[in-house]
Amino acid sequence: MLVHGLWNSAWWLAPLAWRLRRHGFRVRIFGYPSIVGGPEPAIEALVARLRGGAPVHLVGHSLGGLLVLEALRRAPDLPVARAVCLGSPLRGSGTARFLAGRPRLAWALGRSGTLLCQGCAPWNGPVSVGMVAGDVARGIGRFLSAVDEASDGTVALAETRLPGLAAYCQVHASHTGLVFSAAAARQVASFLRTGAFVADAEG
Numbered sequence: 661m662l663v664h665g666l667w668n669s670a671w672w673l674a675p676l677a678w679r680l681r682r683h684g685f686r687v688r689i690f691g692y693p694s695i696v697g698g699p700e701p702a703i704e705a706l707v708a709r710l711r712g713g714a715p716v717h718l719v720g721h722s723l724g725g726l727l728v729l730e731a732l733r734r735a736p737d738l739p740v741a742r743a744v745c746l747g748s749p750l751r752g753s754g755t756a757r758f759l760a761g762r763p764r765l766a767w768a769l770g771r772s773g774t775l776l777c778q779g780c781a782p783w784n785g786p787v788s789v790g791m792v793a794g795d796v797a798r799g800i801g802r803f804l805s806a807v808d809e810a811s812d813g814t815v816a817l818a819e820t821r822l823p824g825l826a827a828y829c830q831v832h833a834s835h836t837g838l839v840f841s842a843a844a845a846r847q848v849a850s851f852l853r854t855g856a857f858v859a860d861a862e863g
Contacts, residue, residue, distance in 0.1 A: 661689070661710075661718055662720075663689075663706065663727055664722075666722060668694065676746075677689060684849075690706055692706075694723060698772055707734065711735065711739075715741050716739065717743065719852075720746065722749070722815070723776060724746075725748025726745075726780055729780050729785075732785050742790070742852050744851050744852065746844060746848070747793055747794050747815050747835050748791070753815060756773060756776035783822055784824050789825050790826055792831060793815075793829070794830070796813065796834040800814055802814075812837075812838070827855070831847060846858065
């Protein structure tokens with residue numbers, strides 16, 4: 661099951677869903693109102709959707725990765741085998757903090773601002789979690805000078821390195837480009853199947 665990020669909807673993840681289907685996975689997409697709804701109702705809805713169902717894997721892009729980890733933290737008994745985050749600022753987002761500190765821009769974070777600014781606690785849950793980070797520094801964070809070259813343009817690489825992750829890799833993609841990247845999809849498929857990323861990861 662795929663979980664999208666801020667200012668996105670379920671259709672945004674269609675390219676990633678298509679690639680993962682070609683890797684042999686059955687794919688569903690979890691949609692939620694990221695701006696007006698915020699994280700709390702989304703986390704509750706994700707837990708409710710998963711509880712009592714068949715075992716699944718979870719893949720979250722950007723904010724979606726934070727929602728995945730928070731859902732698994734609050735409900736560790738969910739039938740989730742493995743999870744992958746794509747460019748998620750699990751240690752908090754400098755770009756989000758930049759926007760939150762400016763009243764004329766803070767509205768762009770909606771009700772997701774607090775989670776994006778703070779990030780998640782180190783991971784110690786039972787589900788194995790991997791991170792695929794992008795290293796093409798092209799995005800809103802670079803435009804605002806909120807992140808440096810060691811980033812995907814929106815999220816700094818350091819913001820993706822949460823203690824407790826089972827595996828970590830980088831691919832040559834921007835934050836938005838992770839959704840469209842064949843290399844990212846290949847790494848996601850590898851981790852979901854084996855619990856490890858392929859050795860020839862880009863970056």
